[in-house]
Amino acid sequence: MISSNPTVVSVQGVSKRFVMHKDKSVKERLVNVARSRPADDFWALRNIDIDVLAGSTVGLVGHNGSGKSTLLKVVGGIIQPTQGQVLRRGRMAALLELGAGFHPDLTGRENVYLNAAILGLSRAETERHFDAIVEFSGIEDFIDTQVKFYSSGMYVRLAFSVAVHVDPDLLLVDEVLAVGDEPFQRKCMDKIAEFQSEGRTIVLVSHSAEQVGALCDRVVVLHAGEIQHDGDPAKGLRILRAGYEADRQHAVTVETETKVPAVAPYFLRSAETQVSSTVSDELTIRLEIEINDPQPSWGIGLSIETSLGMKLYSMTTFDGAVQLPNTPGVHNLTVVVPDIRLGAGQYLINVGLGDQAGRTFHRVAGATSFESPRDDVGHGLIRLSPRFQITEGMHG
Numbered sequence: 001m002i003s004s005n006p007t008v009v010s011v012q013g014v015s016k017r018f019v020m021h022k023d024k025s026v027k028e029r030l031v032n033v034a035r036s037r038p039a040d041d042f043w044a045l046r047n048i049d050i051d052v053l054a055g056s057t058v059g060l061v062g063h064n065g066s067g068k069s070t071l072l073k074v075v076g077g078i079i080q081p082t083q084g085q086v087l088r089r090g091r092m093a094a095l096l097e098l099g100a101g102f103h104p105d106l107t108g109r110e111n112v113y114l115n116a117a118i119l120g121l122s123r124a125e126t127e128r129h130f131d132a133i134v135e136f137s138g139i140e141d142f143i144d145t146q147v148k149f150y151s152s153g154m155y156v157r158l159a160f161s162v163a164v165h166v167d168p169d170l171l172l173v174d175e176v177l178a179v180g181d182e183p184f185q186r187k188c189m190d191k192i193a194e195f196q197s198e199g200r201t202i203v204l205v206s207h208s209a210e211q212v213g214a215l216c217d218r219v220v221v222l223h224a225g226e227i228q229h230d231g232d233p234a235k236g237l238r239i240l241r242a243g244y245e246a247d248r249q250h251a252v253t254v255e256t257e258t259k260v261p262a263v264a265p266y267f268l269r270s271a272e273t274q275v276s277s278t279v280s281d282e283l284t285i286r287l288e289i290e291i292n293d294p295q296p297s298w299g300i301g302l303s304i305e306t307s308l309g310m311k312l313y314s315m316t317t318f319d320g321a322v323q324l325p326n327t328p329g330v331h332n333l334t335v336v337v338p339d340i341r342l343g344a345g346q347y348l349i350n351v352g353l354g355d356q357a358g359r360t361f362h363r364v365a366g367a368t369s370f371e372s373p374r375d376d377v378g379h380g381l382i383r384l385s386p387r388f389q390i391t392e393g394m395h396g
């Protein structure tokens with residue numbers, strides 16, 4: 001394992017151009033031969049600089065088509081950059097796309113040997129790991145079947161199993177893990193956690209904010225082939241969500257443009273959240289609200305959701321008959337939620353300002369977020385502190 005030089009991967013000024021052939025039909029293509037129509041260039045990556053340090057887990061996130069898989073393939077040396085270079089150290093194992101790496105006509109067993117050899121293991125080393133590889137994959141009964149008869153889940157099981165048993169310094173994982181069933185995904189997550197504790201380096205592409213939030217210590221957000229954020233995972237996921245939300249709001253705005261007043265009567269200027277570490281599980285939400293044009297009634301709606309968008313709770317001040325100020329100016333409001341016992345992870349708070357008639361003045365999805373600390377015992381959506389009582393002497 002690498003320890004002397006902390007950089008395992010260095011992506012330097014990488015850009016990747018694809019040539020897009022837009023001809024749609026054979027006929028069109030035949031017609032265009034004569035005219036030799038110039039192809040369109042498409043830059044999937046632009047000027048990417050990333051140094052991945054040993055022992056870190058980097059998540060590549062972004063909208064569809066933002067360049068995540070292309071970047072991972074460039075890191076893995078599967079495709080060459082058009083500009084710039086990638087330097088890598090140590091043994092790498094990559095799970096990039098379904099189908100890559102295995103030969104369809106060979107059996108699972110033969111592919112394990114072939115794959116391990118490509119990844120740099122000797123035959124003797126592979127033999128030593130073989131049983132563990134097959135056992136982890138859980139496809140013992142099909143190990144002597146040609147892999148072209150495998151289901152995509154069986155395929156990923158075996159490929160992941162090989163990848164994690166060849167002692168890689170660097171593991172690259174694309175969305176493929178999403179193909180496995182839930183128990184296997186769980187197993188993969190445990191394996192990845194084990195890799196992390198062993199100080200190995202992981203770069204993964206995922207659409208699951210929950211997975212990225214739970215696993216990564218660094219998040220790179222790609223947008224149209226460029227780095228939009230590189231660093232703090234919670235912030236990266238917020239930026240990603242804000243992007244989704246901007247797209248959604250843009251769609252809404254286009255629809256309702258004429259109905260939105262230039263100055264909202266009520267406007268959320270800022271929101272922040274704190275989880276108190278001294279008072280157990282107390283959540284404090286601070287809102288800064290600007291009142292421009294007082295209306296007969298107004299209220300605040302709050303909801304809490306997981307980073308994956310599962311709504312856990314929602315309320316409005318109408319439910320609680322809360323007295324809110326209603327004079328023009330900026331007002332600071334604090335909401336204290338005692339005893340919020342959520343499992344480890346990141347949670348988002350959506351804030352909406354509206355009236356009882358159902359009008360919305362201002363709504364901000366993911367206005368603020370908070371991190372619930374890791375629990376000592378177990379894991380889940382809620383935080384529990386189970387106590388075990390052993391009752392002895394029951395058998396007389």
Ligand SMILES: Nc1ncnc2c1ncn2[C@@H]1O[C@H](COP(=O)(O)OP(=O)(O)OP(=O)(O)O)[C@@H](O)[C@H]1O
Nearest residue numbers: 018019020044062063064065066067068069070071
């Ligand atoms: N071989 C290729 N030839 C031409 N264009 C390509 C090729 N591979 C990728 N692209 C284009 O490059 C862009 C980035 O693709 P990429 O697969 O890296 O995106 P992504 O962020 O992984 O997307 P997704 O979330 O949909 O998997 C896309 O617009 C895609 O159409």
